[in-house]
Amino acid sequence: xxxxxxxxxxxxxxxxxxxxxxxxxxxxxxxxxxxxxxxxxxxxxxxxxxxxxxxxxxxxxxxxxxxxxxxxxxxxxxxxxxxxxxxxxxxxxxxxxxxxxxxxxxxxxxxxxxxxxxxxxxxxxxxxxxxxxxxxxxxxxxxxxxxxxxxxxxxxxxxxxxxxxxxxxxxxxxxxxxxxxxxxxxxxxxxxxxxxxxxxxxxxxxxxxxxxxxxxxxxxxxxxxxxxxxxxxxxxxxxxxxxxxxxxxxxxxxxxxxxxxxxxxxxxxxxxxxxxxxxx
Amino acid sequence: xxxxxxxxxxxxxxxxxxxxxxxxxxxxxxxxxxxxxxxxxxxxxxxxxxxxxxxxxxxxxxxxxxxxxxxxxxxxxxxxxxxxxxxxxxxxxxxxxxxxxxxxxxxxxxxxxxxxxxxxxxxxxxxxxxxxxxxxxxxxxxxxxxxxxxxxxxxxxxxxxxxxxxxxxxxxxxxxxxxxxxxxxxxxxxxxxxxxxxxxxxxxxxxxxxxxxxxxxxxxxxxxxxxxxxxxxxxxxxxxxxxxxxxxxxxxxxxxxxxxxxxxxxxxxxxxxxxxxxxxxxxxxxxxxxxxxxxxxxxxxxxxxxxxxxxxxxxxxxxxxxxxxxxxxxxxxxxxxxxxxxxxxxxxxxxxxxxxxxxxxxxxxxxxxx
Numbered sequence: 303x304x305x306x307x308x309x310x311x312x313x314x315x316x317x318x319x320x321x322x323x324x325x326x327x328x329x330x331x332x333x334x335x336x337x338x339x340x341x342x343x344x345x346x347x348x349x350x351x352x353x354x355x356x357x358x359x360x361x362x363x364x365x366x367x368x369x370x371x372x373x374x375x376x377x378x379x380x381x382x383x384x385x386x387x388x389x390x391x392x393x394x395x396x397x398x399x400x401x402x403x404x405x406x407x408x409x410x411x412x413x414x415x416x417x418x419x420x421x422x423x424x425x426x427x428x429x430x431x432x433x434x435x436x437x438x439x440x441x442x443x444x445x446x447x448x449x450x451x452x453x454x455x456x457x458x459x460x461x462x463x464x465x466x467x468x469x470x471x472x473x474x475x476x477x478x479x480x481x482x483x484x485x486x487x488x489x490x491x492x493x494x495x496x497x498x499x500x501x502x503x504x505x506x507x508x509x510x511x512x513x514x515x516x517x518x519x520x521x522x523x524x525x526x527x528x529x530x531x532x533x534x535x536x537x538x539x540x541x542x543x544x545x546x547x548x549x550x551x552x553x554x555x556x557x558x559x560x561x562x563x564x565x566x567x568x569x570x571x572x573x574x575x576x577x578x579x580x581x582x
Numbered sequence: 583x584x585x586x587x588x589x590x591x592x593x594x595x596x597x598x599x600x601x602x603x604x605x606x607x608x609x610x611x612x613x614x615x616x617x618x619x620x621x622x623x624x625x626x627x628x629x630x631x632x633x634x635x636x637x638x639x640x641x642x643x644x645x646x647x648x649x650x651x652x653x654x655x656x657x658x659x660x661x662x663x664x665x666x667x668x669x670x671x672x673x674x675x676x677x678x679x680x681x682x683x684x685x686x687x688x689x690x691x692x693x694x695x696x697x698x699x700x701x702x703x704x705x706x707x708x709x710x711x712x713x714x715x716x717x718x719x720x721x722x723x724x725x726x727x728x729x730x731x732x733x734x735x736x737x738x739x740x741x742x743x744x745x746x747x748x749x750x751x752x753x754x755x756x757x758x759x760x761x762x763x764x765x766x767x768x769x770x771x772x773x774x775x776x777x778x779x780x781x782x783x784x785x786x787x788x789x790x791x792x793x794x795x796x797x798x799x800x801x802x803x804x805x806x807x808x809x810x811x812x813x814x815x816x817x818x819x820x821x822x823x824x825x826x827x828x829x830x831x832x833x834x835x836x837x838x839x840x841x842x843x844x845x846x847x848x849x850x851x852x853x854x855x856x857x858x859x860x861x862x863x864x865x866x867x868x869x870x871x872x873x874x875x876x877x878x879x880x881x882x883x884x885x886x887x888x889x890x891x892x893x894x895x896x897x898x899x900x901x902x903x904x905x906x907x908x909x910x911x912x913x914x915x916x917x918x919x920x921x922x923x924x925x926x927x928x929x930x931x932x933x934x935x936x937x938x939x940x941x942x943x944x945x946x947x948x949x950x951x952x
Contacts, residue, residue, distance in 0.1 A: 352631050352640040359642060369639060373632035403788060409726035410711075411718035429714045430707015432649045433725040436787040436916070439926070441645040450707025533639035535926040541786045542722050544796040548782035551797055555781075555804035556774035558836075559666065562808075563673040566828040570679060 316419035317462065318484035319471065319521040320491050321393050323532070324498060324506065325478035328354060328368055328391035335473030336366040340456065353389070360394055362446040365455040366470045367394045371531050390525070392532050393470070393479055396421065396442045396455035398520030400512075403540045404454075407437035412452075419484065419520050420457030428452055439516065439538035457520070484520060491522055498524070515540045601625070636929065643923040645788055648916050650705055655909035657701040658780045661732070662807020662905065663814055664694020665777025668739055670811060672770035674825070675746075683820050685746070690814055691769055692743040695736035702732070724783040731779060735772035741765030777811075778804030784916065790926070791919035792912075794851040795844075799912075802840045806905045809833040809871050813901035821894045822887075830897065831879045837872035837904075844868075850924070850931055854915035864911030871904025 336342065345363040350356045353370035360367050371390040402421045405413045412427035413434060423434075423443070430450040434443045443454040458468035466472070471481035480487060491508045498506035505527045512518040516538050525532050601623045611618045631640045638644075648654075671687035674680045703712045716733060720726035745762030752758060781800030784792045792799065812830045820826055844855055854860045878897035882890040924931055 352642070353633070355640075361646075369633075371633040371639070372630075373634045373637075406722045407725060407787075409718070409720060409723050409729055410714040411720065412714070427711075427714055427717070428708070429711035431705070431715070431725060432707070433723070433783075433787075435646050436648050436784075436789055436792075436920075438646065439788040441643070441788075441920075444646055445649045445707055447649070447707075452707075528635040530635050530638055530927040530929065531633040533642065533644045533923075533927070535644060536928050538926075539788070541788055541793060544786040544793050545722065545724070545782070548724070548785045548796045548800055552775060552778050552782050552800040552804070555778040555801035558801065559669055559774060559777065559804060559808060562829055562832045563669055563825075564677075566825040566832070567673045567677045567679045569828065570823070570825040 314417040315483045316485075317457070317481065317520070318398075318419070318487045319395060319468070320480040320482075320487045320494075320524070321395065321521065322478050322480065322494060322524040323371075323390050323392035323526060324503065324524060325476045326368070326391035326393055327476055327478075328370060329475065330368045331473045331475060332366040332393050332470035332479055333357065333364070333368060335469040336455075337363075339458065339461070339469035340365065342453075360396065360440075360442045360444075360454070362444040362449075362453040365395065365453075368392070369394055369532055371527075373531070390527070390532075392523060392525055393474075394533075395470070395521050396457070397440050397516075398455075398457055399440075399538075399540070400517035400519065401515060401540045401542075403437040403439055403516075403542070404434035404443050404452075406540060406542045407433045409433060416457065416459055416462075418457065418459070418462045420459060420462075421454075421520075422456055422459050423452055423454060425451055425453075437541050439535065439540065487522065491524060494524055509534050511536075511538055514538055515543045638923045638927045638929060641923050643921050644926045645790075645920040647920040648789070648913065650913065652910075653701040653705045655913045656906070657698050657705070658803065658909040658913075659807075659810055659906050660694045660697040660701060661780060662777050662803060662909075663810035664691045664698060664739070665735065665773040665775075666804075666808040666811035667691040667694065667815065668735070668742075668766075668769040668773030669777070670815070670826075670829070671742070672766050672773075675766060679825065680820075680823060683815065683823055683826070685750070686815055686818050686820060687811075688739070688743040688746055688766070688769075690811060690818075691735075691739040691773065695732065695739045698732055699736060702729075724779060724786050727775075728779050728783055731772055731776045735769060735776045738765050738768035738772055742769045777807045784912065787916075788926075789916045789919050790851040790922070791854045791915045794849065798840065798843065801836070803909075805833045805836040805840070806871055806908050809837065809875070809901040810905035813875075813898035813905070816894055816898035817902070821891050821898065827879055827883065827894060830875060830894075830901065831883075834872055834876035834879060834897075834901070837868065837908075838876055839872075841865075841868040841872045850922075851919070853922070854918035855911070858918055860911055860914035860918050863907055863914055867904050867907025867909075867911045869904070870900050871908055875900045875904065 343363045348356060350358055353372040355370040357364055357367050369392045373388050398420045405421050409431060410427050410429055412424045414422055416422045428451040430445055432445050434452050435445055443452050445452045461468055467481045471479045495506050495508050503526060507525060509523040509525055509529045510519050514537050604623045608618050633639050667687040667690035671684045671691060674684040703709050706712055715729035719730060741761050742765030745758050745765055748758050749762050778800045781803035785796035785799040787793060808829060812826050816826055844852060855864045875897040878893050882893035885893060
């Protein structure tokens with residue numbers, strides 16, 4: 303029975319994060335808000351000795367992670383005096399790739415693309431095979447050894463479903479973490495970089511590798527200087543790009559095995575049935 | 583296997599008792615005398631780590647290490663041997679060469695399929711959900727393809743081994759013969775991808791040492807599996823089969839070539855195969871599945887019957903150990919490769935890491951002033 307009512311083709315907007323390191327004050331409120339909202343376990347009290355970063359990396363219990371990019375003085379950058387350190391903060395998160403390695407690799411279909419464009423691990427389906435861990439070019443998703451399943455940022459799927467922004471974006475006191483419609487944010491990012499450059503921050507760049515096989519991110523970053531010092535890889539690749547070559551090699555290997563076995567058995571003397579085997 | 587990438591980083595930065603004691607001394611001197619004549623301490627962990635285009639993010643590796651348990655390389659071994667054995671069984675049977683060998687090979691294929699399933703399920707974080715592996719059929723996921731292949735292969739291998747055994751007993755009556763022949767055909771058909779897909783499985787990942795070798799890994803793993811299958815059959819008593827020896831020579835030749843191919847290339851991605859523990863395991867494994875069994879098998883081919891048998895048994899033992907070590911070596915190499923923070927950031931190793939704040943002149947000024 304058709305009601306005649308047209309369902310809008312896209313009921314949900316495709317969302318994204320834009321994390322602006324030039325606005326981040328390193329307060330880690332996003333880390334705390336994320337843990338609070340999602341009920342993520344603590345990850346120890348280790349002192350890393352690496353600037354103020356005692357978290358280190360994203361992982362099964364760290365879905366937001368503030369990086370403290372600290373290095374020697376660069377006079378003139380950010381109005382620093384000669385002997386002052388250059389100190390940038392940037393809140394890292396799952397990149398929610400346009401073409402996601404974890405999603406492609408997941409053999410159970412546990413990892414899905416949500417209606418908001420995020421990449422989501424369904425905890426009731428994941429069986430902890432660990433293949434997504436090695437498939438992520440950003441080293442984000444990780445298996446919790448105690449729980450057995452893989453975890454990562456959910457893009458606050460539950461909050462988004464209720465029309466709320468993700469917990470980290472909500473908690474960010476400086477709007478360093480912006481949340482919104484992806485195309486609007488991409489424009490905003492370009493404008494922001496232009497503005498920063500106009501203000502003398504000539505090293506401001508937008509990290510969004512659209513030209514690689516990940517085809518862009520739903521979590522973009524504005525950083526200052528070389529993105530590599532933020533552990534952002536210059537050329538992240540979705541592992542599916544290796545599939546064609548891999549399966550071709552597999553086919554060649556299978557051909558070799560068939561040919562080899564044929565050759566081996568055809569050239570071996572055809573003894574009477576079972577003589578050799580009966581002895582052994 | 584350490585899953586915390588930070589654990590290694592922490593050790594060098596924890597304060598030690600000596601420097602803490604000296605700090606206390608300095609504080610007391612400063613309090614009582616107003617001046618501290620002797621030198622201060624060098625803080626533990628100094629020079630302070632920096633994030634820079636040379637150091638990356640403090641040298642913290644971006645990629646995650648594989649979180650597979652030790653069952654996985656063992657599964658690679660079992661699966662490789664089982665898949666090859668199914669093909670050997672089918673060939674021996676179809677070409678009507680060696681029914682005894684075909685019989686044993688069917689059992690190796692079946693046993694390998696059972697062992698593979700058990701090992702794979704044991705590795706899962708939630709073993710009770712193993713059936714979720716067959717929830718979707720996903721061409722772009724080698725893990726999904728592998729799970730389906732294993733399921734199909736296991737079923738076919740079981741049908742083949744039981745029907746063919748029944749055939750030996752009851753003769754080739756109608757249902758038995760059909761099931762046996764179909765099972766044998768299907769187990770050989772699925773055995774082909776099953777014996778080498780694990781190369782695709784680890785090759786199509788973000789781990790540099792694995793994806794760098796995607797073009798050869800499946801063949802390498804397949805040959806390693808063939809070596810294991812042949813060797814297992816020889817150890818089971820088929821050490822006079824000429825066909826097996828030929829296959830053994832073929833796979834050992836390929837593995838020798840693979841070793842030369844890997845050793846002759848000088849790419850930073852391949853370092854885990856040449857350095858450290860993973861380098862040792864892969865090199866010993868490569869020698870034991872390449873040149874060593876090759877030499878023993880060639881010797882055996884030119885020796886008398888008795889000596890030949892002994893030599894081939896040694897070659898077989900060598901091949902089994904070599905194949906096992908090869909799998910463990912490659913997985914271990916994946917771990918070291920993931921820990922290499924330079925690779926995903928494309929930072930050349932020749933670039934010396936800057937490990938110093940450029941504030942030395944200031945400090946020395948202060949020292950001389952004191």
